[in-house]
Each structure stands twice: as C-alpha cells, then as structure tokens.
Amino acid sequence: xxxxxxxxxxxxxxxxxxxxxxxxxxxxxxxxxxxxxxxxxxxxxxxxxxxxxxxxxxxxxxxxxxxxxxxxxxxxxxxxxxxxxxxxxxxxxxxxxxxxxxxxxxxxxxxxxxxxxxxxxxxxxxxx
Amino acid sequence: xxxxxxxxxxxxxxxxxxxxxxxxxxxxxxxxxxxxxxxxxxxxxxxxxxxxxxxxxxxxxxxxxxxxxxxxxxxxxxxxxxxxxxxxxxxxxxxxxxxxxxxxxxxxxxxxxxxxxxxxxxxxxxxxxxxxxxxxxxxxxxxxxxxxxxxxxxxxxxxxxxxxxxxxxxxxxxxxxxxxxxxxxxxxxxxxxxxxxxxxxxxxxxxxxxxxxxxxxxxxxxxxxxxxxxxx
Numbered sequence: 001x002x003x004x005x006x007x008x009x010x011x012x013x014x015x016x017x018x019x020x021x022x023x024x025x026x027x028x029x030x031x032x033x034x035x036x037x038x039x040x041x042x043x044x045x046x047x048x049x050x051x052x053x054x055x056x057x058x059x060x061x062x063x064x065x066x067x068x069x070x071x072x073x074x075x076x077x078x079x080x081x082x083x084x085x086x087x088x089x090x091x092x093x094x095x096x097x098x099x100x101x102x103x104x105x106x107x108x109x110x111x112x113x114x115x116x117x118x119x120x121x122x123x124x125x126x127x128x
Numbered sequence: 129x130x131x132x133x134x135x136x137x138x139x140x141x142x143x144x145x146x147x148x149x150x151x152x153x154x155x156x157x158x159x160x161x162x163x164x165x166x167x168x169x170x171x172x173x174x175x176x177x178x179x180x181x182x183x184x185x186x187x188x189x190x191x192x193x194x195x196x197x198x199x200x201x202x203x204x205x206x207x208x209x210x211x212x213x214x215x216x217x218x219x220x221x222x223x224x225x226x227x228x229x230x231x232x233x234x235x236x237x238x239x240x241x242x243x244x245x246x247x248x249x250x251x252x253x254x255x256x257x258x259x260x261x262x263x264x265x266x267x268x269x270x271x272x273x274x275x276x277x278x279x280x281x282x283x284x285x286x287x288x289x290x291x292x293x294x295x296x297x298x299x300x301x302x303x304x305x306x307x308x309x310x311x312x313x314x315x316x317x318x319x320x321x322x323x324x325x326x327x328x329x330x331x332x333x334x335x336x337x338x339x340x341x342x343x344x345x346x347x348x349x350x351x352x353x354x355x356x357x358x359x360x
Contacts, residue, residue, distance in 0.1 A: 009321065010318075011321060011322060012320075015356065019356060087327070090288065090290070
C-alpha cells in the first residue's frame with residue numbers, strides 16, 4: 001500500500017478553526033450589518049465627526065461592540081486566508097512563511113485597533 | 129443522428145502535448161455515450177483508450193469529463209448531450225493514455241480510511257443484527273461505486289492533491305455510522321487532519337458529479353459534526 005505524501009497527524013486546530021468560522025460568521029452577520037446601518041444609513045458620513053465618536057464611546061457598550069467586531073472580523077478574515085494557503089501552498093516551508101505573515105498582520109491590526117478603542121478618552125479633547 | 133465527438137487524446141510515449149481528436153459517429157439518440165466511444169474505437173481509431181467494464185453504471189470504470197461535467201459514459205444518453213460532445217479524462221490525476229487516468233492515489237486514500245468492518249467485541253453466535261432504522265442511517269453512502277467522479281470534480285482536491293477527497297470520506301461515513309462497526313474512533317482520527325474533512329469547502333460539485341445520486345456534501349458534513357460532538 002503506497003504511503004500518502006503530505007498526510008498529517010490529527011490536529012484539533014482545524015476543528016476549532018472550522019467551528020470558529022461558523023460562530024464568528026453568524027455573529028459578524030449581525031455586528032457588521034448593524035454597524036453599516038448606524039454608520040452609513042441612519043447617519044450620513046458628513047455628520048460622523050469627533051463628537052459623534054466621543055458620544056458613542058462615552059459608555060462601554062459601543063466600545064465592547066466595536067472591539068468584538070474588530071477581533072472577530074480580523075480573525076475570521078485572516079483564518080480564511082490561512083485556509084487558502086492550506087489549499088494552494090504545498091511546501092511546508094512556504095506555508096510556515098505565509099502563516100507567519102498572516103499572524104504578524106493579525107497581531108498588528110488587533111493591537112492598533114484595540115489600543116484605539118480601549119484608550120480613547122472622549123473628555124480629553126471634547127470641548128476644545 | 130450524427131454526433132461529433134471531440135476527444136482529448138494523449139499518448140505520453142508519442143505526444144508532447146495533449147491534442148483534440150474529432151470523430152463523427154452515427155448513433156441513435158437513445159444510445160449512451162459509451163456506445164459512441166466504442167464505435168470510434170472499434171471502427172475508426174483502435175488506438176483510442178478508455179476504461180469500461182460492466183457498461184451498466186455499476187462498476188464505476190468509465191467516469192470521465194463529459195461536456196465539462198463528470199459522469200459515467202455508460203449512463204449518459206446522447207440525446208441529453210447534444211450533437212457536439214466534448215470528452216476529457218478525469219481531472220486531478222495523471223493521464224496514462226487518452227481517457228485513462230492513474231487512479232492508484234485515489235484507491236490509496238480509499239484504503240486509508242479502513243473501508244472494512246472493524247470490531248473488538250466477540251462475534252455473536254449467529255450474525256450481527258441491525259434494525260432497519262440503523263441500516264437506514266448510512267444507506268446513502270453504501271451506494272458508492274468508487275468511480276472517482278466526486279473527488280475529481282472537487283476544486284479543493286484540484287488545488288491540493290493531498291486532500292483525502294469526498295470519495296474516501298463517503299466510504300468512511302459508510303462504516304462510521306454503521307451500528308455493527310467499532311472502528312469509528314480510528315476513522316474519525318484519520319479524517320481529523322489538515323488534509324482530512326476540513327479541506328471540504330462545501331462547494332457541492334461532488335453532489336452534482338455523483339452518478340449514484342449520493343448526497344456527498346451532507347455525508348462530509350455529518351462526519352464533521354461527529355468530530356465536533358466527539359470533542360465537546
């Protein structure tokens with residue numbers, strides 16, 4: 001019986017990644033649609049200014065909402081890219097390189113977004 | 129009716145590139161494509177090479193790419209194909225000659241999922257009984273004839289030939305959900321890899337390709353669910 005080339009050991013990662021894609025997909029459907037509705041339909045872009053953001057971020061609700069959307073969207077999108085790499089990149093060396101690039105991009109985006117959402121102080125510039 | 133067959137030809141001992149051979153065959157509209165191929169081979173060009181065995185849709189030998197979709201040449205009628213028919217070998221496997229591809233990697237993956245009864249308990253005095261409901265549970269996946277139409281229609285498989293493929297998963301499903309079998313754990317472990325069920329992107333090409341009407345994507349989904357519930 002010929003051995004299969006490229007067959008890999010059992011891994012829980014693929015199962016949890018698959019489950020995460022389904023759950024985050026359902027969550028993002030609502031998070032992103034409500035986000036688009038508020039930011040682009042109910043309010044015209046011309047009225048979205050610093051004061052608008054400051055009012056929203058005065059309470060923890062929208063910060064929680066935005067940080068949840070940030071993490072789910074970045075991880076969902078980058079895991080999709082990882083899946084494409086698993087499909088089309090067959091050499092394990094290049095796979096490692098590309099997955100590392102994805103991880104790096106993800107960390108940078110998550111850090112930048114999280115810092116912005118968490119450390120934003122509405123009162124600091126509000127009355128200038 | 130006159131049917132024009134455009135057949136993808138390739139003899140690696142002679143041709144550097146595959147080429148298209150065009151043949152006109154007089155046939156009844158109720159003839160099968162296999163009849164037309166036989167006519168070409170027997171009366172026009174004896175070098176045309178393809179597999180066929182039972183010629184009645186049971187042995188699974190003559191799956192090929194017909195007008196862009198995988199099907200069995202012995203099951204498709206000419207009246208459903210029109211007067212111009214394009215015939216190519218199955219995608220994703222090495223072409224040995226003309227419409228004949230090397231299916232050894234396909235069967236290696238089939239063998240990998242241990243497609244036979246595995247039991248650890250002592251055999252009963254007479255036979256291993258099963259209720260009609262228990263038999264029904266995996267009925268769909270017993271229909272597989274290993275023709276390879278599903279696996280070679282799968283874009284995930286085209287992109288990554290290491291993917292175990294729908295046909296092997298269907299045959300694992302047939303035993304995983306069989307109440308008499310005790311090897312589900314082993315098979316689920318084999319399928320729970322980066323080249324296992326998780327490469328399935330639910331594209332449904334396999335369902336369209338299956339000449340036996342098996343709901344292949346549903347079977348793969350049931351295996352994914354079984355893996356999930358095993359972990360939770």
